[in-house]
Amino acid sequence: MNVIEIEDLTYSYPGSGEPAIKQLNLKVEKGDFLAIVGNNGCGKSTFCKTLNGLIPHFISGDFEGKVLVDGLDTRQTDVGTLAKKAGYVYQDFENQILRPTVLDDASYACLNYAMTDYEQRGREALKQCGLEGKEKDYIWQLSGGQTHLLALAGALSLQPEVLILDEPIAQLDPVHADRIYAVLRELNEVYHKTIIVIEHHTEYIADFCKHVLLMKDGRIRWMLPVQEALQRVEELQECNIFPPQVTIAAHRLQKGCGPATGRRLPVTVEEGKEFFAPLAQGKRETTVFAKKTDETAVEFQHVSLSYRTVKGDPCIVFRDLNLNIRKGEKVAVVGSNGAGKSTLMKLMVGMLKPDRGDIRYEGKSISYMDRGELSRKVSMVYQNPENMFIRDCVEGDISYAMEVRGIPGYRERTRELLERFRLTDLGQRDGRLLSGGQMRRASLAIGIALNPEILLLDEPTANLDIATRREIRKTLEEMKEVTKTVLIATHDMQLVCEWADRIVVLCHGEVIADGSRDEIFGNREKTREAGIRPPEIFAMGQALDPEAFCYTVEEFLDWFGERGKENTDEEKAD
Amino acid sequence: MKKKLTENILDKISIDFLRNQVLKNAYGNDDTVIAAMDPRMLLVWYLFFGLVPWFADDIPFLLGCFLLVALTTKLARVAGMVLFLFVVGIFSQTGYLLVVTLLFGGDASAIGPLLILTLKVATVSLASVTIFSGLDPDKLADGLMWYGCPERLSFSISYAYRMLPLLMEEFQNILLSYRLRGNPPAHHTFAGKVRYLIYQVKIIMHAFYPLMLNTAKRSRTTVEVLEIRGYRYAATNREVKKIKLSSLKLTNNDLLFLSLSFFWVSVTVLISTLI
Numbered sequence: 001m002n003v004i005e006i007e008d009l010t011y012s013y014p015g016s017g018e019p020a021i022k023q024l025n026l027k028v029e030k031g032d033f034l035a036i037v038g039n040n041g042c043g044k045s046t047f048c049k050t051l052n053g054l055i056p057h058f059i060s061g062d063f064e065g066k067v068l069v070d071g072l073d074t075r076q077t078d079v080g081t082l083a084k085k086a087g088y089v090y091q092d093f094e095n096q097i098l099r100p101t102v103l104d105d106a107s108y109a110c111l112n113y114a115m116t117d118y119e120q121r122g123r124e125a126l127k128q129c130g131l132e133g134k135e136k137d138y139i140w141q142l143s144g145g146q147t148h149l150l151a152l153a154g155a156l157s158l159q160p161e162v163l164i165l166d167e168p169i170a171q172l173d174p175v176h177a178d179r180i181y182a183v184l185r186e187l188n189e190v191y192h193k194t195i196i197v198i199e200h201h202t203e204y205i206a207d208f209c210k211h212v213l214l215m216k217d218g219r220i221r222w223m224l225p226v227q228e229a230l231q232r233v234e235e236l237q238e239c240n241i242f243p244p245q246v247t248i249a250a251h252r253l254q255k256g257c258g259p260a261t262g263r264r265l266p267v268t269v270e271e272g273k274e275f276f277a278p279l280a281q282g283k284r285e286t287t288v289f290a291k292k293t294d295e296t297a298v299e300f301q302h303v304s305l306s307y308r309t310v311k312g313d314p315c316i317v318f319r320d321l322n323l324n325i326r327k328g329e330k331v332a333v334v335g336s337n338g339a340g341k342s343t344l345m346k347l348m349v350g351m352l353k354p355d356r357g358d359i360r361y362e363g364k365s366i367s368y369m370d371r372g373e374l375s376r377k378v379s380m381v382y383q384n385p386e387n388m389f390i391r392d393c394v395e396g397d398i399s400y401a402m403e404v405r406g407i408p409g410y411r412e413r414t415r416e417l418l419e420r421f422r423l424t425d426l427g428q429r430d431g432r433l434l435s436g437g438q439m440r441r442a443s444l445a446i447g448i449a450l451n452p453e454i455l456l457l458d459e460p461t462a463n464l465d466i467a468t469r470r471e472i473r474k475t476l477e478e479m480k481e482v483t484k485t486v487l488i489a490t491h492d493m494q495l496v497c498e499w500a501d502r503i504v505v506l507c508h509g510e511v512i513a514d515g516s517r518d519e520i521f522g523n524r525e526k527t528r529e530a531g532i533r534p535p536e537i538f539a540m541g542q543a544l545d546p547e548a549f550c551y552t553v554e555e556f557l558d559w560f561g562e563r564g565k566e567n568t569d570e571e572k573a574d
Numbered sequence: 575m576k577k578k579l580t581e582n583i584l585d586k587i588s589i590d591f592l593r594n595q596v597l598k599n600a601y602g603n604d605d606t607v608i609a610a611m612d613p614r615m616l617l618v619w620y621l622f623f624g625l626v627p628w629f630a631d632d633i634p635f636l637l638g639c640f641l642l643v644a645l646t647t648k649l650a651r652v653a654g655m656v657l658f659l660f661v662v663g664i665f666s667q668t669g670y671l672l673v674v675t676l677l678f679g680g681d682a683s684a685i686g687p688l689l690i691l692t693l694k695v696a697t698v699s700l701a702s703v704t705i706f707s708g709l710d711p712d713k714l715a716d717g718l719m720w721y722g723c724p725e726r727l728s729f730s731i732s733y734a735y736r737m738l739p740l741l742m743e744e745f746q747n748i749l750l751s752y753r754l755r756g757n758p759p760a761h762h763t764f765a766g767k768v769r770y771l772i773y774q775v776k777i778i779m780h781a782f783y784p785l786m787l788n789t790a791k792r793s794r795t796t797v798e799v800l801e802i803r804g805y806r807y808a809a810t811n812r813e814v815k816k817i818k819l820s821s822l823k824l825t826n827n828d829l830l831f832l833s834l835s836f837f838w839v840s841v842t843v844l845i846s847t848l849i
Binding site: 052054058079080083088090092094095096098099100104108109111112113114116118138140154155307308309349351371372375379380382384386387388389390392400401404405430432446450 | 590591594597600601710711712732733735736739744747748750751752753754755756757758780781783784787788791792793795796798799800801802803804805807808811813814817818
């Protein structure tokens with residue numbers, strides 16, 4: 001039975017000539033777990049909004065064709081009735097929580113639709129999302145992952161047939177992301193909900209979804225079972241979708257001269273074990289990073305910090321933190337949501353003051369430095385680039401700090417920065433109206449405008465699709481030349497592995513590990529404790545050979561490919 | 575040491591602190607005696623203590639009322655900042671006159687009226703503090719709705735409390751951007767201090783534009799979610815109102831509270847007639 005049927009749907013937003021969705025035909029079976037992929041602006045979110053009736057009832061525009069959700073024509077049904085058929089969860093999870101307490105928010109929709117058992121329904125939805133026991137909590141007591149689950153519960157409380165989620169794990173660490181997908185799987189398998197996710201993380205698609213739908217330029221390219229869909233490596237990459245690393249590695253191997261050309265590509269580590277099995281061990285190559293000076297740039301001495309809470313005891317972030325950042329280091333600070341990464345950075349720029357202990361820049365205590373001195377030393381780029389924009393155009397934002405300090409030649413330098421970050425054409429636009437990647441680049445330009453000795457970046461790749469992440473990673477790589485000491489707080493392990501030469505692992509405000517990537521990811525106990533996970537390709541390499549430390553597909557191919565080549569050569573010789 | 579002290583005070587009145595106090599004020603005391611009471615009854619109670627003191631001039635009566643609302647304020651566990659504002663407010667309104675009169679040898683004829691005025695203002699303020707701070711916003715909204723206030727008003731009250739911390743957080747972030755990138759004038763001399771103050775005010779005004787834009791960007795999602803979750807639907811449906819209000823229940827505690835208040839007021843009236 002089809003729960004969604006779409007015939008010849010064409011839609012364009014009011015005032016825009018080009019349709020966002022063109023001639024779309026689709027049937028989704030009841031009980032499916034469908035992933036929608038496609039690059040930015042291909043019409044994924046627009047498409048999802050046609051399913052719950054926001055288009056055309058709330059957002060008007062030119063709507064042609066027919067959309068049936070569980071047998072109801074969306075044009076003839078009001079948003080309220082459709083909400084009981086198709087629930088929608090936004091990517092921007094924070095702003096879709098409407099009520100102060102958990103149970104209130106979960107049952108809010110049911111109350112509004114005059115269901116007398118609204119509280120019971122809210123409780124039921126919370127149970128399904130694994131938030132039992134949190135009913136009386138206030139929403140600001142929840143962690144990021146729990147807030148996500150609450151947003152899901154809010155949509156689920158009406159018990160819709162279809163649940164649509166827009167990038168449900170974009171801002172989460174792997175532990176929380178797994179949790180969300182585990183809940184979704186249960187909803188799909190136990191409660192027989194049809195789940196539709198817009199997702200960039202193909203590893204999760206491979207593990208959890210049943211079908212993949214590829215969209216391009218407002219059209220559907222194809223809809224295929226996951227296994228088949230992820231085989232189409234080249235087509236996906238063309239649309240800026242990156243299949244799981246295991247698949248890419250296998251594909252490249254096959255394309256070269258690897259084993260069993262024409263065999264089905266693996267999409268998970270499990271399948272990879274079989275595929276790559278013929279490849280024996282390779283040579284061990286350890287990457288040696290340039291030795292850094294031992295000069296200390298900044299030092300945390302016995303820092304403790306707690307913040308006030310609405311109720312009860314203050315929350316302790318750091319108890320006795322000691323950390324030493326040397327000059328020229330590229331440090332990645334990792335750890336789960338709420339481990340204290342952002343707080344660490346806020347302490348360094350003087351936004352927060354430690355309760356006890358001291359932070360010293362080259363031996364000088366931060367409490368004896370004035371703003372001006374500190375701003376020459378250190379600069380921070382926030383997690384939300386919006387908060388960096390205080391002028392009405394990007395150019396003004398970049399030049400602001402230099403202008404108010406009367407730095408000679410600031411116009412020249414602003415121009416240089418605009419060029420370096422490929423923003424020259426966007427200089428006069430308001431930063432808030434740029435795309436995700438452009439906003440990040442602008443915020444990085446603002447961050448290094450004053451040429452600080454230490455640059456702090458809080459989650460520079462969060463909330464970006466994988467293609468834009470790559471672009472920012474490249475930008476960060478290029479920035480290495482012009483910045484000296486850089487600290488990045490991030491969940492993006494690909495970034496950590498490719499960029500950092502030192503990794504500091506925070507867990508509940510304590511440094512539980514500190515070292516090179518081999519030292520960190522080689523230590524499974526610590527990575528599990530901190531809730532961090534190396535890139536998939538690393539796990540693949542480890543599964544084949546515990547000696548293998550490969551962090552990128554290239555390194556993996558270097559390691560295992562050589563031997564594979566020899567094998568095929570031998571075969572040929574035979 | 576002196577520097578430390580001023581820093582400490584500045585630290586205390588940071589926006590973060592304000593945000594925390596707002597939340598604490600709204601939701602931090604939901605387990606008190608006052609918070610557990612029926613909002614309809616408390617509104618009636620407030621009608622008395624918020625209005626009657628204006629029309630009474632009798633010191634024992636006013637003093638009695640004052641003591642009672644002081645007690646309820648204590649019971650409601652009102653956040654520190656609100657009480658501080660209350661004290662500052664009272665003092666700047668009439669309290670300082672009272673103190674000055676006392677210091678400069680004013681006699682009973684001068685002190686009497688001032689004391690009455692101070693007591694009036696204090697009683698009415700504390701009664702308001704008890705209600706608006708002791709009850710959580712949602713209960714207050716429900717109570718108002720029962721008395722026929724439109725649903726939109728009651729939603730606004732609870733939504734404002736939901737938004738306020740977000741707004742303050744946003745504001746704080748923008749001010750921090752200015753702090754990190756701006757270049758405030760040196761403020762060691764007096765002239766410098768004045769310039770610094772002007773600079774601060776200017777920054778706050780500048781921060782307004784990004785604050786509004788960022789909030790608008792954020793609320794785009796909220797508006798759509800409200801639509802999906804049936805907010806508009808509920809506003810026109812009587813059934814929903816009935817369900818919402820069915821959670822309100824008068825208990826023995828409420829009646830006890832009302833009768834104790836009534837008893838106490840009668841006692842003060844009795845005392846004042848005896849005198």
